[in-house]
Amino acid sequence: MLLHRMHPEDVKAAIRKRHGTIRAFVDAHGLPSTGVSDLFRGRTSRRVSDAVEAVLQEQFGSINMDSSSKPRRAHRLNAGAK
DSSP, rough: OOOSSSHHHHHHHHHHHHSHHHHHHHHTOOOOTHHHHHHHTTTTOOHHHHHHHHHHHHHHHTTTTTTOOOOOOOOTTTTTTO
């Protein structure tokens, strides 16, 4: 779950990147008007947390967190500079 590992301001920024405003997000998903604020205050709602988590998965789900990928080489112009 990304929601519980992220700072509230980062979560709100991700929502704003996708929907413009928190209010637009709330209206688009048919959530209670104070649902997102309540979520950050510890008053969890399954419907609100699922909607926020979906936005975070869209935003950050495609980032490759796999450290086993092969290391990148230096650009050919920088390869000789050490």
